[in-house]
Amino acid sequence: MSADANTLSYEESAEDQHNAQSKEFLTIIIAGQRFGIPILQIQDVLGEQRVTKIPLAPPEVAGSLNLRGRVVTAIDVRRRLEIEPCNGVESEMGVVVEHENELYSLIIDKVGDVLRLKNENFESTPPTLDPLWRDISSGIYRLKDELLVILDVPKFVSTVHL
Amino acid sequence: MDDLISEFLTETNESLEELDLDLVNLEQNPNDEDLIGKIFRLVHTIKGTCGFLALPRLEKVAHHGENVLGRFRAKDLEVTPEYVTLIFECIDCIKMIVADLESNGSEPEGDDSALIEKLDAVYEGRDGQDSGDGGSEAAPKEESKASEKASEGGDNITQAELDALEEAFNSTEGPVNFAENVAEETAPEPEPEEVKEAPPPAEEGATTTKTAEKSVSSQSLRVSVDVLENLMTMVSELVLTRNQLIQILRQHTDSEFTTPLQRLNHVVSDLQEGVMKTRMQPIGNAWSKLPRIIRDLSIELNKKIDLEMIGQDTELDRQVLELIKDPLTHMVRNSGDHGIEEPEDRKAAGKLETGTITLKAFHEGGHIIIQIIDDGKGLSNEKIKAKVLENGLATQEELDEMSDHQLHKYIFHAGLSTAEKVTAVSGRGVGMDVVRTNIEKIGGSVDLKSVEGKGSTFTIKIPLTLAIVSALIVESSNERFAIPQLAVRELVMASEHGDNRIETIKGAPVFRLRDRLLPLISLSDLLQLKSVDDETLQEALADEHENTTATPNEGAAPIPVKDEISTPNEDGVPASAEDRASTPSNKEQVEKPETDESRQREYIVVAQVGTTDFGIIVDRVFDTEEIVVKPVAKILRDIELFSGNTILGDGSVIMILDPNGIANHIGQIGAADEAEANVQEQQLETGRRDKTSLLLFTAGNNTPKAVPLSLVARIENIDVAKVERSGDQMMVQYREQLMPLTPFDANVQIPENGDKPVLVFTDNNRSMGLIIDNIIDITEEHIDVQIDGGQSGLLGSAIIDGKATDVVDVGHYLQSSDKDWFKDHDDDPFGGANDENGKPNGRANGHTKKRVLLVDDSPFFRNMLTPLLSIAGYDVISLESPHDALKMCDTGAVFDVIISDIEMPDMDGFEFAEKVKTDTDWKEIPMLALTSHATQKDIDRGMSVGFSNYIAKFDRDTLLDTLSQTLAENQQNIDKNAQGDAA
Structure with missing residues (x-):
């Protein structure tokens, strides 16, 4: 849970080999809710960035930014999930993912730990979940004292529409 | 080796490698339609190209392989491991022939009839494993003789047999009589040992392929576009870092880093230029094999076809070029095959016997347009309708409602081909949908116009994506945007008072530009940029003042995410909806800051799209910059006002405005003709009043000076630091030429650094710059020189705008700067x-x-x-x-x-x-x-x-x-x- 997550790197550990029954996720926190993103889909984690607003873009598109010469589209996850925007108390971070050869930065509140989760703890999305959330999650992991909603990155990105 | 062949070899080898992988994948995911489609296309391409290169053996094998794949694609044959193995055999056979071709320059002798027979058996559904009855439906028109033989074999092809056959392939080196081998090997009893032995020879085969590959590739270096793209990105990063270093160094004069950094600076600039250059290629490169293809096609089909190519020099980004190469080939082939009629038909239709296919490439409004025009028979509406109905893509009622244009668009639909015969060239319906997919992949569009009996015109429009353009950077509501320089006619500064003010007609802003009314659109209204809250504005203004001397760009730094999120009510959907509803009140808000000291002036970017002129109101205008256009993210592609985005020198991302989109938005395209007529009328009117447009400026003393605007080519701000001297003559590098500079008179002070306005006069590639102090205005007056002053360089004095004004004798300065001017x-x-x-x-x-x-x-x-x-x-x-x-x-x-x-x-x-x-x-x-x-x-x-x-x-x-x-x-x-x- 380091604030300076710019340099976070995840190296494959020897555990990987004998741990085929589990997957690694980066946890992110939005409005107190913990989400997980498959670690292999993550390109980068960014601190606060200079973002250029894009006029006429969908409201959840926060703008675009420059990541080492590539243009990254920033998506405000709070707005995408229809969560009230926070009032700037917490710092903002961006998790960069790639979808169809394009980079997207998911603007979130905080980055949490990287968790290795066992497949047996995985459950599909409950049908009672808010349809909006159900659309963008691929399932839920039961953690000890909370639930981790897994973000389906391709779905999440491709359902942003004008 | 023939260029065409060697190119074919490199391409085919790449395709074959891909095919191996894809087939393995297919075996695991037998229902992956995209994958089947891809494999089909790869084989189709190999087959198609072989046809033109006169490689009959290869073509035949590929053709029969494609037949089977066609059934997979049509979903009337299930993908089973057995069939995949068969396809593998087919691919291996192709590989073998290709390897031989590479080493010997010609196709090896040999007979593939056994393989072909097997492929046909599957294709015709005689192998006993066929689950559907589609075989009869898709019955082939060729190779009917094969059926007798096949009926004996019937449902006997077993895994063992296939293995044996595979082994036969693997163990062969070079030309081989397959029929013999196969006959021996297809013994009913499988021999597992033999199968085990197979791998070594297979490896051998692989190595021969590799060495041969080396021989071809040593002639040229094929660099993957990704590598170049990566290089480009890294160079951009390098440039940014260099800029930062230079910034830092500015604060430390006399640093020991100055010299090395200067050198770095040069090297980086050269590097950037070099990398950019590697990406640009004339489109002619993609066309080079078309004449041959058309020639062969005309012989094969007994048609007379001329290929005309216009605009080969049009430069394209190599990535775009690579991607449109195949679609283009396909389309030209299609035009020749389907479009142009047989000579007899042409004669009967009253046309010349020889049909013409014209390829045209040109830049238009920031796009690259490629047209393929044929004067053939055009598209037949009836045939398309029948096909559409047959494929169940639309109902009869829907079809009846459709315009010709809508109907024609169906030819870009997968699986629709109007060619009656399935020929080696086309007719499988694989062409146009691939064309469309490939073009859309790079953000382009393809359209066609066709008149039955007259011919068809295909227009491929590729946006500027990836190309490098020169663009004007402007600012509105503290956000910067780039406008492609191509569309920018001129810049006008509008003031709130005086003649140069923006007038409104029922809220619609207009501007009088040299006695013409120019419709205006405010960029901030157009993009619904909201006025920022006062605090941010003050900050921004403070920044602006601070930075005007150092780096003006920084002043417009985009607000960090934090601010954006913390002022949520301004950003949300409801807010923007409100804006649209309550324009008047919002307008007031927008206008408020304009009364502020720094907002007294507005700039109008006069843009031209087609024959339509309009003005875009912006707050500030920065410099023109060469920018690398990057496509916008897919989710933003529907915003028609942007044609891309780019990263500026300071690292910030800005959007590139699309003048076409803006023109569309303000709905002026339709009125273009009218506007043109008006322009001409107005021009005549302007003339009647017998006035001359004059540029007013000061230089030396305070008396305004006037020069006819028509003589001024451009007004430039030239960085004094860039002025060089040769003897007494000052000069500056301007548009890659040396331009002599002459101060208006001795009283014009030239500061040590900073910018100085310069009037540029141009004639026949020669330019000269007249250094002046300030531009005052452009006005239209009748010049009535009243006092004929004796001063050289002045025609005399006249009353202009109510003031005594010196009328400048441009000829004097032209003469003094360049003695040859009038030569x-x-x-x-x-x-x-x-x-x-x-x-x-x-x-x-x-x-x-x-x-x-x-x-x-x-x-x-x-x-x-x-x-x-x-x-x-x-x-x-x-x-x-x-x-x-x-x-x-x-x-x-x-x-x-x-x-x-x-x-x-x-x-x-x-x-x-x-x-x-x-x-x-x-x-x-x-x-x-x-x-x-x-x-x-x-x-x-x-x-x-x-x-x-x-x-x-x-x-x-x-x-x-x-x-x-x-x-x-x-x-x-x-x-x-x-x-x-x-x-």
């Missing part, structure tokens, strides 16, 4: 000065120029010729009618030459000349007739009344030549007469 015209307007000193013609004011009287009733020509003659160094008086001229004669005015129009109301040129030549003081003055059309009779009559020559109105060079010649002759006559008198 082209073979005339020396200033040379006659000495001769004239002795003449009693009242040139007491020291005027040394030849005086020309221009009489023409058309204000347009007066306006056109007056500056032309002034530039050439003549002193021109233009009058509307001969009556005025005669009056002027009575007042005693003297000219060196009179140029007169012929067709004029009241008194025509002939009459005028007669009058002048018979009883005025001007009878010695040579007269030139100016006319737009002259018959010999007219010329004779003209000569008889006293004109010394006839000049066509539009022929500028002849006019100048004749003028100087006439003057010289006249001078000689005068001299002679003077001598005669003396004698």
Whole structure:
């Protein structure tokens, strides 16, 4: 849970080999809710960035930014999930993912730990979940004292529409 | 080796590698339609190309393989491991032939009938494993002889048999008689040991392929576009880092880093340029194999086809080029195959026997347009309808409602081909949908226009993506945007007061631009940019003031996410919806900051799209920059106002405005013709008032100076630091040329650093810059030079805008900066000065120029010729009618030459000349007739009344030549007469 997550790197550990029954996720926190993103889909984690607003873009598109010469589209996850925007108390971070050869930065509140989760703890999305959330999650992991909603990155990105 | 073949080999080897992987994948995911489609296309491409390269053996194998894949694609054959193995065999056979081709330059001898037989058996559904009854439906038209043989084999093809056959393939080296081998190997009992033995020879085969590959690839280096793309990205990063370093260094003068950094600077610039260059290629490269393809096609199909190519030099980003290469080939092939008719049909239709396919490439409005035009039979609506119905893509009712254009679009649909026969060339419906997918992949579009019986035109429009363009960076509501320079006509500064103000008609802003009404659109309204809250605004303003000297770009730094999120109410959907509803109140908000000190001025970017002009109101204008256009993210592609985005030198991302999109948005395209008509009308009107557009500026002292705007090519701000000196002459590198700079006069102060406005005059690739102090305005006035000041460089003084203004003699500066300036015209307007000193013609004011009287009733020509003659160094008086001229004669005015129009109301040129030549003081003055059309009779009559020559109105060079010649002759006559008198 380091604030300076710019340099976070995840190296494959020897555990990987004998741990085929589990997957690694980066946890992110939005409005107190913990989400997980498959670690292999993550390109980068960014601190606060200079973002250029894009006029006429969908409201959840926060703008675009420059990541080492590539243009990254920033998506405000709070707005995408229809969560009230926070009032700037917490710092903002961006998790960069790639979808169809394009980079997207998911603007979130905080980055949490990287968790290795066992497949047996995985459950599909409950049908009672808010349809909006159900659309963008691929399932839920039961953690000890909370639930981790897994973000389906391709779905999440491709359902942003004008 | 033939270029075409070697290119084919490299391409095919790549495809084959891909195929291996894809087939393995297919085995695991037998229902992956995309994958089947991809494999099908790869094989199809190999087959198609072979056909043109005359590689019959390869083509045959690929063709039969494709047949089977076609059934997979049509979903009437299930993908089973057995079938995949069979396809593998087919691929291996292709590999073997290709390897041989690579090493020997020709196809190996050999017989693939056993393989083909098996492929056909599957294709025709005789292998017993066929689950569907589609076989009869998709029955092949060829190879019917195979069926007898196949019926014996029937459902006997087993895994063992296939393995054995595979082994037979693997163990063969080079040309081999397959039939024999297969016959031996297809023993009913499988022999597992043999199968185990198979791998080693297979490896051997692989190595031969590799070595052969090396031999071809050593001739040229194929670099993957990704590598270049990566390189480009890294260079961009490097540039940014360098810029930061330079910034830091500016604060430390006399640092030991200065010299190395300077060197780094140069190297990085060169590197950037080099990398950029690697990406640009003329489109001709993609066309080079088309003539051959068309030639072969015309022989094969017995047609007569001409291929015309226009615009080969149009440069394209290599990535785009690579991606459109195949679609283009496909489309040209299609045009030849489906479009152009047989010679007999063409004759019957009253066309030339030879059909023409025209390929055209050009830039238009920031896009690259490629057109493929054929004069063939066009698309048949009936056939498309039938096909669409057959494929269940639409109902009869829907079809009836459709326009031709909508109907034609169906040809881009997968699986639809209107070719009646499935030929080796086309007809499988694989072409056009691939074309469309590939073009759309790069953000382009493809469209077609077709008239049945007349021909078709396919238009591929590729946006600027990836290309490098020069763009103007502007700012509105603290956000920066780039406007492609191509669309920008001029920049106008509008002030709140005075003549240059923006007026509104029921809220719609308009601007009077040289007596034309220019519709305006505010960028901040257009993009619904909200006025930022006061605090942010103040901050931004403070920034702006701070940074005006150092880095103006920084002032417009985009607000960090934090701010954006913390002011949520301004950003949300509801807010923007509100904005649209309550425009008036929002407008007030927007206007408020404008009353602020820094917002008193607005800039209008005058843009042109097609024939439509409109102005975009922006807050600030920065520099023009060369930008690398990057496509916008897919989720933003629907915003038509942007054509891409880019990363600026300071690392920030900005959006590139699409002038076409803006024009569409304000709904002006439709009114274009009207606008054009208006323009012409207005131009005439403008002329009638007989005013000249003048650029007002100051230089040296405070007296305003005026120069005709038509003479000014550009107004530039030139960085004084970039000015170089050669002797006494200042010069600057401008558009890759050296441009001499002349200060307006000695009083113009040139500071040590900073920018200085420069008026650029251009003629025939030559430019000169006149250094001045400030631009005041552009105005339209009748120049009435009242006081003829003796100062060189000034024509005199006139009242302009209510102030005494010096009218600048541009000719003087052109002459002084470049002695050769008038050489082209073979005339020396200033040379006659000495001769004239002795003449009693009242040139007491020291005027040394030849005086020309221009009489023409058309204000347009007066306006056109007056500056032309002034530039050439003549002193021109233009009058509307001969009556005025005669009056002027009575007042005693003297000219060196009179140029007169012929067709004029009241008194025509002939009459005028007669009058002048018979009883005025001007009878010695040579007269030139100016006319737009002259018959010999007219010329004779003209000569008889006293004109010394006839000049066509539009022929500028002849006019100048004749003028100087006439003057010289006249001078000689005068001299002679003077001598005669003396004698």
